[in-house]
Amino acid sequence: MPSHLLRLATVVLVAGAVMSVALSAQSSRALDPLDASGTVTYFIADGEPASAYRPSDRDLATWALQAWERSIEGTLRFVSSSEDEALIRVYWVTPDAGLYGEMASITVNGRRGAAVYVRPDAEMGGEVIARQAQADPLFRDTVVYLTCLHELGHALGLAHAGDFDDIMYFFGFGGDIPGFFNRYRMKLDDRDSIPRVPGLSTSDINRVRALYPRP
Ligand SMILES: [Zn+2]
Numbered sequence: 001m002p003s004h005l006l007r008l009a010t011v012v013l014v015a016g017a018v019m020s021v022a023l024s025a026q027s028s029r030a031l032d033p034l035d036a037s038g039t040v041t042y043f044i045a046d047g048e049p050a051s052a053y054r055p056s057d058r059d060l061a062t063w064a065l066q067a068w069e070r071s072i073e074g075t076l077r078f079v080s081s082s083e084d085e086a087l088i089r090v091y092w093v094t095p096d097a098g099l100y101g102e103m104a105s106i107t108v109n110g111r112r113g114a115a116v117y118v119r120p121d122a123e124m125g126g127e128v129i130a131r132q133a134q135a136d137p138l139f140r141d142t143v144v145y146l147t148c149l150h151e152l153g154h155a156l157g158l159a160h161a162g163d164f165d166d167i168m169y170f171f172g173f174g175g176d177i178p179g180f181f182n183r184y185r186m187k188l189d190d191r192d193s194i195p196r197v198p199g200l201s202t203s204d205i206n207r208v209r210a211l212y213p214r215p
Pocket of ligand 1: 170
């Protein structure tokens with residue numbers, strides 16, 4: 001985990017569970033969009049040994065990338081590449097990271113890229129979310145998928161939003177966080193439904209389209 005990132009811990013009281021939410025300081029302000037002039041390469045790592053990563057989590061990150069790609073309507077195309085060449089790099093981190101996820105800007109061959117760190121377990125969400133994730137594997141995948149979607153939104157240049165409907169909503173603003181995940185979970189019949197349910201609000205889509213306008 002990059003040490004230069006300042007982490008702010010915010011305590012949110014949700015449904016009787018005390019939840020610790022951390023974010024990188026840079027997530028609260030707008031970032032530059034990715035350099036869309038060429039191919040936008042991505043790399044999804046294997047999970048760190050002590051993380052709760054499952055090989056199938058690779059699908060969740062890929063589906064999150066594709067959801068953003070479709071929302072931008074072809075202005076950006078993501079292509080898988082080696083780690084060294086990847087503009088977007090997804091890493092699965094261990095629980096001691098103490099957060100859902102994090103994004104750090106990187107520079108790859110002079111272009112703005114992003115390293116995205118996702119914690120592939122639901123323990124970080126507090127007791128209510130962890131208990132539901134244990135009972136319902138699809139809820140666990142929901143938490144990991146939506147975390148990928150949120151952090152990849154930062155990778156694309158989006159800052160936090162204050163509207164609870166948006167994937168870029170910041171939990172530090174409060175609200176029913178289990179409900180945030182459940183509204184998505186309730187749209188799923190099975191795991192294969194995830195790529196058919198993007199999880200982006202109209203506002204998320206409008207904001208990302210403004211960053212990547214059609215020529
Ligand atoms: Zn964020």
